[in-house]
Amino acid sequence: MTSAPGTRVVVVGCGPTAHRLVETLVARGFPGPITVFGEEPRPAYDRVALTSYLQGRSAEDLTYPVPDGVTLQLGSRVTGIDRDGLTVVTDTGQAEPYDVLVLATGSAPFVPPVPGRDLPGCFVYRTLDDLDAIRDAAREATSGVVVGGGLLGLEAADALRGLGLRTHIVEMSDRLMPRQVDAGGGAVLRGHVEALGLAVHAGSGVRAIEPGPDGRAARLVPPQGDAIEAEVVVFSAGIRPRDELARSCRLDVGERGGIVVDAGMRTSDEHIYAIGECALAGGAVYGLAGPCFTQAEVAADRIMGGTASFEGADMSTKLKLLGVEVAQFGEMSGALDVTYLDPVAGVYKKLFVSDDAKTLLGGICVGDAAPYDTLRPFVGRALPGSPSDLLFAGAGASVELPDDAQVCSCNNVSKGKVRTAIAEAGLTDVQGVKDCTRAGTTCGSCVPMLRRILAESGVDVGKGLCEHFALSRAELFDIVLVRGITTFSQLVAEHGTGRGCDVCKPVVASILASLGNGHILDGEQAALQDTNDHFLANIQKNGTYSVVPRVPGGEITPDKLIVIGEVARDFGLYTKITGGQRIDLLGARVEQLPGIWARLVAAGFESGHAYGKALRTVKSCVGSTWCRYGVQDSAGLAVALELRYRGLRSPHKLKAAVSGCARECAEARSKDFGIIATERGWNLYVGGNGGFTPRHADLLVADLPADDLVRVIDRFLMFYIRTADRLQRTSAWIEGLEGGLDYLRAVVLDDSLGICADLEAQMERHVESYVDEWRAAIEDPDKLRRFVSFVNAPGIPDPTIVFETERDQIRPVPVVLEGVRA
Amino acid sequence: MTSLAVTHAPAEAGTWTRVCRHADLIAERGVAALIGPHQVAVFLTFDGGLYALGNRDPYSGTHVMSRGIVGTRNGEPCVASPMHKQVFSLVTGACVDDPSVVVPTYPIRVNDETVEVSVA
Numbered sequence A: 001m002t003s004a005p006g007t008r009v010v011v012v013g014c015g016p017t018a019h020r021l022v023e024t025l026v027a028r029g030f031p032g033p034i035t036v037f038g039e040e041p042r043p044a045y046d047r048v049a050l051t052s053y054l055q056g057r058s059a060e061d062l063t064y065p066v067p068d069g070v071t072l073q074l075g076s077r078v079t080g081i082d083r084d085g086l087t088v089v090t091d092t093g094q095a096e097p098y099d100v101l102v103l104a105t106g107s108a109p110f111v112p113p114v115p116g117r118d119l120p121g122c123f124v125y126r127t128l129d130d131l132d133a134i135r136d137a138a139r140e141a142t143s144g145v146v147v148g149g150g151l152l153g154l155e156a157a158d159a160l161r162g163l164g165l166r167t168h169i170v171e172m173s174d175r176l177m178p179r180q181v182d183a184g185g186g187a188v189l190r191g192h193v194e195a196l197g198l199a200v201h202a203g204s205g206v207r208a209i210e211p212g213p214d215g216r217a218a219r220l221v222p223p224q225g226d227a228i229e230a231e232v233v234v235f236s237a238g239i240r241p242r243d244e245l246a247r248s249c250r251l252d253v254g255e256r257g258g259i260v261v262d263a264g265m266r267t268s269d270e271h272i273y274a275i276g277e278c279a280l281a282g283g284a285v286y287g288l289a290g291p292c293f294t295q296a297e298v299a300a301d302r303i304m305g306g307t308a309s310f311e312g313a314d315m316s317t318k319l320k321l322l323g324v325e326v327a328q329f330g331e332m333s334g335a336l337d338v339t340y341l342d343p344v345a346g347v348y349k350k351l352f353v354s355d356d357a358k359t360l361l362g363g364i365c366v367g368d369a370a371p372y373d374t375l376r377p378f379v380g381r382a383l384p385g386s387p388s389d390l391l392f393a394g395a396g397a398s399v400e401l402p403d404d405a406q407v408c409s410c411n412n413v414s415k416g417k418v419r420t421a422i423a424e425a426g427l428t429d430v431q432g433v434k435d436c437t438r439a440g441t442t443c444g445s446c447v448p449m450l451r452r453i454l455a456e457s458g459v460d461v462g463k464g465l466c467e468h469f470a471l472s473r474a475e476l477f478d479i480v481l482v483r484g485i486t487t488f489s490q491l492v493a494e495h496g497t498g499r500g501c502d503v504c505k506p507v508v509a510s511i512l513a514s515l516g517n518g519h520i521l522d523g524e525q526a527a528l529q530d531t532n533d534h535f536l537a538n539i540q541k542n543g544t545y546s547v548v549p550r551v552p553g554g555e556i557t558p559d560k561l562i563v564i565g566e567v568a569r570d571f572g573l574y575t576k577i578t579g580g581q582r583i584d585l586l587g588a589r590v591e592q593l594p595g596i597w598a599r600l601v602a603a604g605f606e607s608g609h610a611y612g613k614a615l616r617t618v619k620s621c622v623g624s625t626w627c628r629y630g631v632q633d634s635a636g637l638a639v640a641l642e643l644r645y646r647g648l649r650s651p652h653k654l655k656a657a658v659s660g661c662a663r664e665c666a667e668a669r670s671k672d673f674g675i676i677a678t679e680r681g682w683n684l685y686v687g688g689n690g691g692f693t694p695r696h697a698d699l700l701v702a703d704l705p706a707d708d709l710v711r712v713i714d715r716f717l718m719f720y721i722r723t724a725d726r727l728q729r730t731s732a733w734i735e736g737l738e739g740g741l742d743y744l745r746a747v748v749l750d751d752s753l754g755i756c757a758d759l760e761a762q763m764e765r766h767v768e769s770y771v772d773e774w775r776a777a778i779e780d781p782d783k784l785r786r787f788v789s790f791v792n793a794p795g796i797p798d799p800t801i802v803f804e805t806e807r808d809q810i811r812p813v814p815v816v817l818e819g820v821r822a
Numbered sequence B: 001m002t003s004l005a006v007t008h009a010p011a012e013a014g015t016w017t018r019v020c021r022h023a024d025l026i027a028e029r030g031v032a033a034l035i036g037p038h039q040v041a042v043f044l045t046f047d048g049g050l051y052a053l054g055n056r057d058p059y060s061g062t063h064v065m066s067r068g069i070v071g072t073r074n075g076e077p078c079v080a081s082p083m084h085k086q087v088f089s090l091v092t093g094a095c096v097d098d099p100s101v102v103v104p105t106y107p108i109r110v111n112d113e114t115v116e117v118s119v120a
């Protein structure tokens, strides 16, 4: 086959593999027309990241850009191939001639043939449409079951849990993720999964799905035991290659499915290639994106007249599911194995080695995947240390990798390739490595490794904020502090380039505010603020804003509660109790904000800074005042702390909580700083996080009296504000501190840097200079002038904002988007 | 600021609509204007440049472009949508990361200390 001009390439299937193929062809200057038929109604998207869609990522964001010059026929299924006539036909009767045909039809979820599997409420987990349907069904449901406890099944179960369903997992095998972990690892994994509230039914199948009175799925009946409530059923019991087209035109297929291809990804017809999850290459169907991408590149090379071949691929996996790291690499057995088990922490690590204990064969990790990062590239090689040492994460971290070790398995990139790219193209950050080598662009799990290689190559890793500042946030902070700079213009003129952007401007705004430079809307500072800070409110999806008055410690008088109710009623706002022990009033148009706040301020409320990278709330429990177990006045302390640190701008938002005893009803250990009462005083925990990457806070110091406690928190917060990166919560900051918690203790308890007096003084200045931002705004006509929808029609609201009613309150009418992408 | 401001838009235009006084604009902070059925986002840059773009953010469908952060990308004046931070050129209206997505640009000028936009 040649790539003569005019060679027509037709691709069947528009998934990630097809995308990689056409992208490679276009990048390499393929001269002929390329047409892709896709059954789904949208261009190829990142299926690996599918679940993030349910966590709020948009379909657009997941969608790959369409390479120039490629014709997409979407919503169009190919139903037949005329191999003699070199033509494909679609379900709409369209016929398309080809010179080269590429099948990239992927795979379909396997749904076991059980009665009731077609009931409404039963789904698979493969496409964006599947997820839309699941999300819709979950709105009306309270319970869900995932059939299949493999990698995808657990991901789906986590998603159902995220949609608020009581979720069960039914798995045939005796353990979860049977293909990645052994019995020991399975037991530890199960512990983690159950601790999250998911019910695991291992060693159990499905006899039937039974409907309820409404005809929708209601129960899953196992072969033995009680039925499981199941209004939403997701089948995730494996995948089957979609080889139906290939079968119908009599291409060779494997006994257990999959289109047979040679090392050049060519099928039994020389004009037809098959790549991705539909292909049977070297006797295996690869169900991971990495090998599929390699196959696409091999096929592209062959179509261009090259000789690349697919030599099989590493099926190692590492994932973080439900907050638990699970990883498997290399073989899952060996002559000898070494196991590390910590049942309390839920950590299980096992290495398989050759009979002389010298060569690494593979490994399994649950609860801590550090050995995966450091040891996976050593599979089949001499171990870089004693197996037991290597099982401890710390020891592994210093291991230096050989150049031919594969660092990115998704894109088959070796360490040598990354190093060469860094040296030859003068790369200075992870993004550059991604652009140049593709490493890190798929599942992202190799990014820490890329950072290490950059550092090893002598690159100062990505501390520059953006194109305007080659300095880190901490360096900018020092410059602003030491030089007494008070404007962005001066800072960017003397230490940066251009006029800033949405990355560096809010950072500088925050630094100026942390150092106490007056109202955030004063003078030039106004133009630095994100829209939330600019309007002192949080933007919502329809362009309206939310209003969150501060309710220190969550303690509120009946009178104030009534005012909130009245204001919401009078301005027609939606109200909701937040997760931060206060009340959110949503749906306010820009021009309503001053009137709303005038009423709230008059009643004694002040800004809750829900919009700022600033202190949010200090949650409390009722504590010793009311609770029969309380040992200290947690509510009182929470109120005092919230008032002390209100308005404090920081690299990211700050959250805190105070619990009155070890029962921890205020969830203090999930906060940036959390305090738990003891008989003798207060324990201070730092670096907790909910959100994306939950982390329990670490005990910094125990049994402090209240005064000392406040001093330590002052130092801790100011040290964080001075040195953390942009948008880095305290959890990530502490994890990144060289020397970790011990170092932090040395700085804020033993004053090892001699800066504690400074930190305290700086906090004192903050406390003294605090004024309520909203009060200051409504008292200043110049600031109020900006709270209008239209500068030339201040009285007119944005006519495109429309509400409907749901559960007796307003809700935004969804905005209709005519396709952003052509 | 004076009416020496540079205008960055095609000169030919239909009818001009007064939007606000030039002195009302804050550098690098947009305002929105309602001109007939059109919502227009008006920006004054640090160097005195004036720009008018459609106020609708094509990614979210909301009319919020005027509330984005103004700055530069490789020297070109830009605004980042406040909703999901896609960045658009103030000069061409094209999204910097996906030039196929474009918001309209409108002629803008300063006439007797007053900012005027033409949507015709």
Ligand code: SRM
Residues within 6 Å of the ligand: A538, A539, A540, A546, A547, A548, A576, A577, A578, A579, A580, A581, A582, A583, A584, A610, A616, A617, A653, A655, A670, A671, A688, A689, A690, A691, A692, A693, A729
């Ligand atoms: C209103 C509220 C949800 C609710 O109805 O309960 C909420 C709403 C938002 N949260 Fe939250 N979060 C709310 C409590 C929480 C909590 C629970 C808590 O604070 O106890 C968490 C987990 C705890 C934590 O932060 O560690 C939480 C973790 C997040 C995160 C993830 C942070 C992380 O470190 O991973 C984001 C995204 C971010 O900040 O980058 C976020 C971002 C947001 C934003 C600002 C998203 C946005 O940019 O539009 C939401 C807008 C707020 C608004 O008023 O318009 N919200 N959010 C809660 C307001 C609490 C308050 O009174 O201030």
Ligand SMILES: Cc1cc2nc3c(=O)[nH]c(=O)nc-3n(C[C@H](O)[C@H](O)[C@H](O)COP(=O)(O)OP(=O)(O)OC[C@H]3O[C@@H](n4cnc5c(N)ncnc54)[C@H](O)[C@@H]3O)c2cc1C
Residues within 6 Å of the ligand: A012, A013, A014, A015, A016, A017, A018, A037, A038, A039, A040, A047, A048, A049, A050, A051, A076, A077, A078, A079, A104, A105, A106, A107, A125, A126, A127, A152, A155, A242, A245, A275, A276, A277, A278, A286, A287, A288, A289, A290, A292, A319, A443
């Ligand atoms: C939830 C989920 C999570 C995952 N997580 C990971 C992960 O963490 N790491 C990893 O490596 N892999 C992961 N995967 C697997 C990865 O997504 C697949 O390996 C990859 O999508 C395979 O790409 P493909 O293009 O070969 O097939 P597919 O993505 O299945 O694409 C094939 C496309 O072809 C279309 N098609 C089929 N037949 C026709 C026809 N006759 N006419 C027109 N169009 C047709 C299909 O509708 C589909 O859109 C995950 C998969 C899922 C579902």
Ligand code: SF4
Residues within 6 Å of the ligand: A621, A622, A623, A624, A627, A628, A629, A630, A631, A634, A659, A660, A661, A662, A663, A664, A665, A666
């Ligand atoms: S944390 Fe302790 S004191 Fe506070 S409410 Fe719970 S049990 Fe009571």
Ligand code: FES
Residues within 6 Å of the ligand: A407, A408, A409, A410, A411, A439, A440, A441, A442, A443, A444, A445, A446, A447
């Ligand atoms: S290993 Fe998945 S992106 Fe590199």
